[in-house]
Structures are given as structure tokens and as C-alpha cells.
Amino acid sequence: MTGHLGCWVSDLADGQLDAASAERAFEHVAGCARCADELEAARAARRALAAARDVAPDPGLTERLLALSASIPPAAGDPLRGSGRADRWDSPHTWEPLLTGDLSGRRRRQRLRRVSMVGAGGVGVLGLLLVALGQGPVVTPDPSRSAALTLLASVGPGAMSGDDALVWLDANGWAAPTRLPEGYEITAVHVVTTSGTTPEVEVDLSGPDGAVVVRQRPGRLSGDARATLPVPGHDVQVLSSDPWHVAWQAGETAVELTADAPRDEVAALVASFPGGGYDAGVLPQLSRGWSTVTGALLQP
DSSP: OOOOOTHHHHHHHTOOOOOHHHHHHHHHHHHHOHHHHHHHHHHHHEEEEEEEEHHOOOOHHHHHHHHHHHTTTOOOTTTTTTOOOOSSSOSSSOOOTTTOOOHHHHHHHHHHHHHHHHHHHHHHHHHHHHHHHTTTTEEEOOHHHHHHHHHTTTTTOOSSOHHHHHHHHTTOOOOOOOOOOOOOEEEEEEEEEEEEEEEEEEEEEEEEEEEEEEEEEESSSOOOOEEEEEEEEEEEEEETTEEEEEEEEEEEEEEEEOOSSSSSHHHHHHHHHEEEOOOHHHHHHHHHHHHHHHHHOOOO
């Protein structure tokens, strides 16, 4: 493949290319920074749309928006915030001498107050919107044994493996292992879409006890699992132990690992990947919301 992917970027992000074309495209992306950036931007836009669709607004959002709207002074001819009064004396107003002092200075101060109030109301609405967009979807893994067995049985060749796969995972914001246990290596990386248009990444590994599948999805991991697996720096939920199917949060990504291996090796595999909880604070939500908006606006 020569040149750049061009319109293929959208087809590759949507999973619309056949296996041979997708493999050639991923090979090109692995060595082309420009196409890698365009592919990541396309995936970010699709994650943003999926996250925005799943956001449930806060019950008090309507009341806050109405309160903000009420704080903005009415403008001439505005049917939504107009006073609705005719030119008559409905209610008494505080008397002030209209023919004394600097009338032009008074008008300037009134205009400045109105502009500042409108600006404050607009910033408040934008902040609420960014917080809503930055909440992120909730990821609920399938805890059934059949789902784990199906994942292990579906392992197949991919376009990237080894060090190339590590570089690609890190460059595209996915959780990449820092040091795999001895005898394990990455054999394939697949980009799949199983929940609407939200992209997911599947990392296949091979080891002494067979295949290992690591699936990653953007969002917050639900806390439905009852059992846990002690791994330093990770809050690991055990979904199944025959075969092992565990899940944990790695920043803004929910990670699942499926393996038919001893417990100690599963813990070592988990430890090789990043951990860390999902930050649901106001500032991180504003940052994620802003990234969602700017990512959607930058799309052609």
C-alpha cells in the first residue's frame, strides 16, 4: 500500500473492510504516524457518540438549566425570556432619579452587568454539558462460562504481534503490558465492534498453558462480581474460575482477561497490564467531555 489510507480510515474504524484489506491497512498504520492519528481520531469520535448516547441526565439537570435561564435578563423581542408585560404600571419599582448623574456611564454599567450575567449563564450550561458527556458508559462483562470458552476458542491470527502490537496499543491509548510473564507473547491484536459503534480491542497471547484473551473497552467497569483476585495496584473482579475470567479498571478503560491457566499465572498476567481506578471527579469529567466535543468537531 502506497500513500495514505484516505477514505479507508473510516471503513477501517467501522470494521467494514474485509480481512485482507484490514490486514494491509493495519500494516500501513503501524508505520505511518499520520494515518495512525487519523484512525485514532475516527475511533475517538465513535466512542464519543456511543458514550453520549448512553448518558443518563441527572434528575436535577432540568431545574438547574431553568434556573440559569431565569438568571439571564430578557432581551428585546425574546419570546422565551420576555417580561410578558405591556407598558403599564404592574408593580412598584425602587425609585431613583433618572435626570441626575452621568446617564451614559450608568447605561454602560448596566450593559456590562448584562453581558457578564449572560456569559456566566452560558459557561454554566457548557459546564453541565461537558460533565454529562464526560461520565462515560458503564461496562458490564458477561460472567458466563460459555462466554469465556467462546473467547478462548475464537483466537486467530491478526495484523500485528510482538513489539509492533505493544507500540500500537500504547500509541492509541489502550492498556499495553509492560512486562509479560516468561513464556508469554502477543500473537495478535484485533479491533472489534460488538456494542453499537464503540470500538473494542482484543489482545491475543500465547503461553505455556495455551491461549490468553485480553479484551479492552472504554468506560467504567460495573461492580457486580462478588469474588476478587489479589493483585497489587489492581482491583480485580473474578467473573469465572474455570476458565479464569477476570476484569479490572485501567484508568478510563475496562479490561477483561480470559485464560485457562493456574491462578498464580493469571495474577502475574494481570499485574503486567496497567491498573488504576476510574476518576469520576468533576475536573476529569470536564476534561473527557471537552475531548468528546473537540474530537467530534475535528472530524471531516
